[in-house]
Amino acid sequence: MNETRYSGPVVELKHVSFAYHGTPVLEDVSLMVNHRDFLSVVGPNGGGKTTILKLILGLKKPAGGTVRLFGAPPEKTRYRIGYMPQYASLDPLFPVSVLDVVLMGRLGRGMSLWGYSRSDRRCAEEALEKVEMAPLRDRPFFQLSGGQFQRVLLARALVSDPDLLLLDEPTSNVDAAIETGLYELLHRLNERLTIILVTHDLGFVSHYVDKVACVNRRLFTHPTCEITGEMISAVYGSHVQMIRHDAKGRDGVFP
Amino acid sequence: MTEFIGDLARFSFLRYALLAGFLVSIACGIMGSYVVARRISYIAGAIAHSVLGGMGAARYGEVVFGLSWLHPLLGAITAALISALVIGLVSLRAREREDTVIGAVWAIGMAVGILFIFKTPGYNENLMSYLFGNILMVSREDLWLTAGLNLLILVTGLVFYRQFLAVCFDEEFVLLRGLKVQAYYLLLLCLIALTVVLLVSVVGIIMVIALLTLPAATASYFSRRLWQMMGLSVIFSVLFTTGGLALSYAPGLPAGATIIIFAGVVYLLVAAASSARGGRRFIA
Numbered sequence: 001m002n003e004t005r006y007s008g009p010v011v012e013l014k015h016v017s018f019a020y021h022g023t024p025v026l027e028d029v030s031l032m033v034n035h036r037d038f039l040s041v042v043g044p045n046g047g048g049k050t051t052i053l054k055l056i057l058g059l060k061k062p063a064g065g066t067v068r069l070f071g072a073p074p075e076k077t078r079y080r081i082g083y084m085p086q087y088a089s090l091d092p093l094f095p096v097s098v099l100d101v102v103l104m105g106r107l108g109r110g111m112s113l114w115g116y117s118r119s120d121r122r123c124a125e126e127a128l129e130k131v132e133m134a135p136l137r138d139r140p141f142f143q144l145s146g147g148q149f150q151r152v153l154l155a156r157a158l159v160s161d162p163d164l165l166l167l168d169e170p171t172s173n174v175d176a177a178i179e180t181g182l183y184e185l186l187h188r189l190n191e192r193l194t195i196i197l198v199t200h201d202l203g204f205v206s207h208y209v210d211k212v213a214c215v216n217r218r219l220f221t222h223p224t225c226e227i228t229g230e231m232i233s234a235v236y237g238s239h240v241q242m243i244r245h246d247a248k249g250r251d252g253v254f255p
Numbered sequence: 256m257t258e259f260i261g262d263l264a265r266f267s268f269l270r271y272a273l274l275a276g277f278l279v280s281i282a283c284g285i286m287g288s289y290v291v292a293r294r295i296s297y298i299a300g301a302i303a304h305s306v307l308g309g310m311g312a313a314r315y316g317e318v319v320f321g322l323s324w325l326h327p328l329l330g331a332i333t334a335a336l337i338s339a340l341v342i343g344l345v346s347l348r349a350r351e352r353e354d355t356v357i358g359a360v361w362a363i364g365m366a367v368g369i370l371f372i373f374k375t376p377g378y379n380e381n382l383m384s385y386l387f388g389n390i391l392m393v394s395r396e397d398l399w400l401t402a403g404l405n406l407l408i409l410v411t412g413l414v415f416y417r418q419f420l421a422v423c424f425d426e427e428f429v430l431l432r433g434l435k436v437q438a439y440y441l442l443l444l445c446l447i448a449l450t451v452v453l454l455v456s457v458v459g460i461i462m463v464i465a466l467l468t469l470p471a472a473t474a475s476y477f478s479r480r481l482w483q484m485m486g487l488s489v490i491f492s493v494l495f496t497t498g499g500l501a502l503s504y505a506p507g508l509p510a511g512a513t514i515i516i517f518a519g520v521v522y523l524l525v526a527a528a529s530s531a532r533g534g535r536r537f538i539a
Contacts, residue, residue: 057431079433085425094292094424095481104421108432116417140479140538160432 008071009034010164010194011056016065018051025051029065029219038190038208041198043215049198052215053168056196057083070163079109082162082193084153087173092142098152099137102127105159127155131185147178154185165189167197183208259504268391272510275393276496278401279453280470282408284489286450287471289412289443292481293423296468298346298444301357302338303451303463305364309334310385311371318375327381328400331455334364335448343444347437388459388511390500397456404453408446419443420481457496458511469518470495476525476536495521 011033018026025048033039043049054060055067058074070077082105105127106120116124128134131151136144144152150170157165165186171179186195187208197209213221263269290299313330316322338360345356372382384392393401412419421429422439430436447467454463474487499514529536 059427059430078431081431083428083431085428089427090425091292091294093475095288095475095478095484096420096424097480100420100480101424103417104425104428105432107417107421107429107434114414138479142536156428 006071007035009068010037010070011196012066012068012071013052013055013062014066014068016055016062016067018048018055018060018063024217026062026215026219027217029215031213031219031221033194033196033211036190036192036194037211038186038195039197039211039213039221040209041196041213041215042200045200047216048219049200049215050168052213052219053166053196053198056166057081079160080163082157082160082165084150084157084165084167084170086168087146087149087153092149094141096141097137098128098133098139098141098144099124101141101152102137102155102159105156108160123159123161124155127159128152130158130189131155146173147175147182150174150178150182154182158189163194165193165195167195169199170197171199256501256505259501262504268393269504271393271395271398272390272500273497274398275390275401275457276500277493278398278405279457280489280492280496282405282450282453283467283492284470284474284487285412285485286408286447287467287492288474288481288485288488289419289423290447291468291471291475292484295447296464297354297357298339298342299447299451299467300464301342301361301364302335302444302448303455303460304361305334305338306331306452306455307334307368307385307460308364308366308371309368310381311368311375314381315371315375318377327385328397328452328456331452332449335452336445338364339444339448340441343441347440384459385455386459386461387509388455388457388462390457390496390510390514393456401453401456404449408449411442411446415439415442416482458514462511462515465515465518466492466495469515469522473518473522473525476529477538478536479538491518491521 009032011031013029013031016026016029017024029048029052031052041049041052051060055062056069056074058067058069058078067074070080099121102124103116103120106116106123112120125134125137128137131154133148133151133155136148141149141152150173154167154170157167167186170182170186174182186197189195190208211221211223213219259269263273290296309330309332310327311330312334313325313327316325316330317327342353342357342360346353368385418429418434418439421434422436422443426436426440429439450467451463454466458466470488470491471484473491474484477487478484495518496514499517500510502508502517503510503513525537
């Protein structure tokens, strides 16, 4: 959708606050995400990560401050988001095929009156190829492994040709090898797309992501290279130890 | 069984019963699949029980005020649609109280029905047939009505298949794509309500949930996709209603209860066979 004559920030939160039944969840949060940024939103559970996501999606309204998505209220422009929800939010026994799930991403603007069109199907096939799931297009959803499940949801997010990819805990329920594969895929997609991902683990993120927003009621944005022990303990509390995954000894052996 | 087949040629009420079973099976298979896939059989249960309120009120109006056009079926349809909308709106707006409202609609519907039936003069033989169904009492007129409702459910269910499937699978995602999720969900519940009314005439209020869900639940063990589940569950539903009717005929058992027990036994056998295979379904 090349309606990108708008050249301002993709997402802009200004002095946003939010509370659930009187308990403040977010206070004075400001955030700016620009075209082709790769931002990771991290923080402890209950820290407000999911709330930020729902604010960007326009599913929740801020108590104070403003949220802008492509320079407009999110409800008007959220069709430009490719959204990948949490694995756990879906019923794993639901009777749908991989292709059925991906085609759902073609619903909405400009959809045909009856059934999916040939171009819908072609786009779905292409999205499945991007995530290397095309051979499994007829596989029922409930026969997929965790990693395949995530890839199908990613294909569904990509099939509407979005300008912003929003992912909620994309690596929960998958093992480390699949996680790396997924991040490499996102890294490639980032050549064209803006990506925001919400996650509770910092581990792999730092290799691929160029900005990190730490949320625990308040929000601090850092370039990835500045992630320090103090920053992590400020967000997660002091009893977290940092483990360097990239520290290998000589001959690839851990010291 | 031979007695059933022999009498089929002789008695029109048996042919009507058989035809009614076939017709309701179509709506039952399609809407039951949505109910099972979306896991909302308790909503269907509440709608079914609230139907008694509508039937009781209509019967009361018919007898006490002489409103001959006020057929109990009209009351049933009204009550079912109102319940579907009330439950639907509450579940969309205030999710945390959904189960309470389902319970309330369930019980209040029955209470209203019982009060009206109690206040309706004359012998109330109807109560039993409302509660337990009586497929052998289906008239030619009922059949036309059943066929009409069936057509409505079938056409709407198929036209909006894509949207209903997506709303059932992932409501939030569909909302973000810009579809009117609330409208589709309420429409789906209304179609389920109409299906429930159709099934009440076959197995009665109390056993509707079983007839709505058992064919679809059985079919789910053999299907990869929702439309396959729908097709198979229509077939299972025909099998259960026809088989139940035939089995009940010679010993003079209540048809509704026999249909449900037949359906329940088949479902349990399939479920047990699947669990013996480590919970796997019967698909390649």
